Amino acid sequence: MVFAKEDVDYSLYLVTDSTMLPPGTTLCSQVEAGLKNGVTLVQIREKDTETKNFIEEALEVQKICKKYNVPLIINDRIDVAMAIDADGVHVGQEDMPIPMVRKLLGSSKILGWSVGKRSEVETLAKWGPDMVDYVGVGTLFPTLTKKNPKKTPMGTQGAISVLNALEEFKATWCRTVGIGGIHPDNIQRVICQCVSSNGKRSLDGISLVSDIMASTDACAATQKLKTLINGTKYQFVECKLDATLPTAASIQKVLFQVSSNRPLVQHITNKVHQNFGANVTLALGSSPIMSEIESEVSELARIPNASLLLNTGTVAPIGMLKAAINAYNEVNRPITFDPVGYSATETRFHLNNTLLTYGQFACIKGNYSEILSLAELNKDKMKGVDSSSGDTDINLVARATQIVAFKYRTVAVCTGEIDCIADGTFGGEYKLSSGTAGVTAEDIPCVLIEDGPIPIMGDITASGCSLGSTIACFIGGLDPTGNLFDAVVGAVLLYKSAGKLASTHCQGSGSFHFQLIDALYQLFHENKPEKWSASLKKFN
Ligand SMILES: Cc1ncc(COP(=O)(O)OP(=O)(O)O)c(N)n1
Numbered sequence: 001m002v003f004a005k006e007d008v009d010y011s012l013y014l015v016t017d018s019t020m021l022p023p024g025t026t027l028c029s030q031v032e033a034g035l036k037n038g039v040t041l042v043q044i045r046e047k048d049t050e051t052k053n054f055i056e057e058a059l060e061v062q063k064i065c066k067k068y069n070v071p072l073i074i075n076d077r078i079d080v081a082m083a084i085d086a087d088g089v090h091v092g093q094e095d096m097p098i099p100m101v102r103k104l105l106g107s108s109k110i111l112g113w114s115v116g117k118r119s120e121v122e123t124l125a126k127w128g129p130d131m132v133d134y135v136g137v138g139t140l141f142p143t144l145t146k147k148n149p150k151k152t153p154m155g156t157q158g159a160i161s162v163l164n165a166l167e168e169f170k171a172t173w174c175r176t177v178g179i180g181g182i183h184p185d186n187i188q189r190v191i192c193q194c195v196s197s198n199g200k201r202s203l204d205g206i207s208l209v210s211d212i213m214a215s216t217d218a219c220a221a222t223q224k225l226k227t228l229i230n231g232t233k234y235q236f237v238e239c240k241l242d243a244t245l246p247t248a249a250s251i252q253k254v255l256f257q258v259s260s261n262r263p264l265v266q267h268i269t270n271k272v273h274q275n276f277g278a279n280v281t282l283a284l285g286s287s288p289i290m291s292e293i294e295s296e297v298s299e300l301a302r303i304p305n306a307s308l309l310l311n312t313g314t315v316a317p318i319g320m321l322k323a324a325i326n327a328y329n330e331v332n333r334p335i336t337f338d339p340v341g342y343s344a345t346e347t348r349f350h351l352n353n354t355l356l357t358y359g360q361f362a363c364i365k366g367n368y369s370e371i372l373s374l375a376e377l378n379k380d381k382m383k384g385v386d387s388s389s390g391d392t393d394i395n396l397v398a399r400a401t402q403i404v405a406f407k408y409r410t411v412a413v414c415t416g417e418i419d420c421i422a423d424g425t426f427g428g429e430y431k432l433s434s435g436t437a438g439v440t441a442e443d444i445p446c447v448l449i450e451d452g453p454i455p456i457m458g459d460i461t462a463s464g465c466s467l468g469s470t471i472a473c474f475i476g477g478l479d480p481t482g483n484l485f486d487a488v489v490g491a492v493l494l495y496k497s498a499g500k501l502a503s504t505h506c507q508g509s510g511s512f513h514f515q516l517i518d519a520l521y522q523l524f525h526e527n528k529p530e531k532w533s534a535s536l537k538k539f540n
């Protein structure tokens with residue numbers, strides 16, 4: 001059977017490993033369970049099997065693949081692939097060089113290569129379309145399946161770099177599958193986030209081993225994966241999104257929802273912010289809980305209208321932070337992420353990136369320096385964790401906010417003299433292969449709040465962090481059909497308006513602190529956004 005290369009369906013690519021088979025199953029029974037339920041491509045990857053047994057097993061699996069009309073790929077062993085006339089071969093960076101493999105296999109066979117770096121993509125592009133048909137992009141997440149992995153997990157941002165390189169070097173023929181630690185809890189995020197910056201391509205498929213091979217019910221495991229792959233909406237937060245910009249009426253609706261739903265806002269935040277954040281949360285009719293207890297995060301995330309503010313100013317143990325992200329992502333409750341001092345030190349850079357790779361955030365909030373660094377547009381290293389001051393190129397800041405929103409499929413907020421908010425969620429929509437149909441960061445909704453600076457804001461501690469509390473209250477308080485962008489924009493408008501009001505009543509920074517809480521309380525309960533002093537302007 002010869003498969004036309006352009007017809008190969010990479011969407012659910014099963015790679016075998018008979019060392020992890022549960023009792024009562026065999027290599028063939030697991031592969032057949034997968035094929036029966038929608039696996040579209042199979043690779044035999046048996047690292048410890050002797051040649052004779054490898055061939056026998058490969059021939060058995062080949063019979064099953066033929067029955068389901070699905071191509072069979074052989075891992076590493078070009079000799080075995082040729083001996084049994086398999087449909088293709090997969091090799092990695094440490095295996096036989098690609099030009100030699102192609103020469104041995106001939107042009108009609110499928111040839112896959114493992115890549116993780118831009119330079120590797122450049123090489124395959126130089127070889128041209130007759131060499132590599134698809135790439136395995138990884139390792140995405142930690143996995144126990146690959147022994148002694150040479151690469152540290154690259155996360156979705158690493159996969160985006162590979163997709164960008166394929167576009168940059170115009171390797172249009174080359175298909176892509178993500179591999180490494182992919183399971184139902186992260187598969188939608190992988191498909192949703194892994195889109196090239198020009199919006200032209202997402203991954204063509206998901207490749208995995210243990211989720212099916214180690215499953216005691218491989219049929220159910222495959223069905224679950226298939227449903228998630230074929231789905232079109234990633235409900236990382238149960239919020240309806242539409243294309244219209246927020247209005248006073250839509251923000252009023254958000255405030256009503258927050259008042260009636262009274263969200264529980266878990267704060268994992270820095271010590272300086274804790275007391276102020278709790279008071280801001282209470283002023284907004286919500287309940288604060290300042291918990292960093294790992295064993296209770298799952299319970300907290302399951303409370304109706306729970307919302308998490310994760311601020312990395314002073315840092316809880318990484319295991320606790322990951323558990324919290326996991327707990328909220330698992331039940332589709334929103335996380336507001338404030339990567340304080342994102343690239344101020346190497347330690348912060350790695351910690352924040354680890355967390356960004358680990359989960360999905362409904363909102364990412366930062367000051368100019370943080371957002372520029374997240375967007376990789378900050379040429380100068382940040383000096384500290386405070387917001388930068390001085391001349392600001394608002395076009396650059398707005399562009400950076402859009403890039404962050406697009407990259408992380410989130411609502412990004414950049415705060416400063418002018419605040420900027422961009423919606424890169426695409427309503428949670430995702431699709432293999434076609435990316436965002438060419439829609440890029442520059443095209444996504446973006447608004448500015450240009451009401452001038454409130455200098456006294458800089459004279460109290462944790463004023464920026466408490467905008468995070470406000471956002472977390474608003475997102476958490478939404479009804480299931482609520483609008484995420486409206487909620488974030490409403491929170492920023494309220495906070496700025498309250499800041500202005502408080503600054504006119506205070507006598508100094510001490511009274512400003514209290515006046516700010518009073519103003520938030522008053523404007524929130526009055527619920528007349530049309531009267532707020534801060535106003536919106538569409539960017540572009
Ligand atoms: C689809 C797919 N992608 C990547 C790999 C890994 O190949 P390699 O880097 O050669 O590692 P081993 O699988 O040989 O351990 C793969 N097998 N399949």
Ligand SMILES: Cc1ncsc1CCOP(=O)(O)O
Nearest residue numbers: 143145146180181208209210
């Ligand atoms: C073969 C391979 N190459 C990179 S990660 C990996 C193993 C993936 O296995 P799992 O899906 O069980 O994490």
Ligand SMILES: [Mg+2]
Nearest residue numbers: 076091092095
């Ligand atoms: Mg290999």
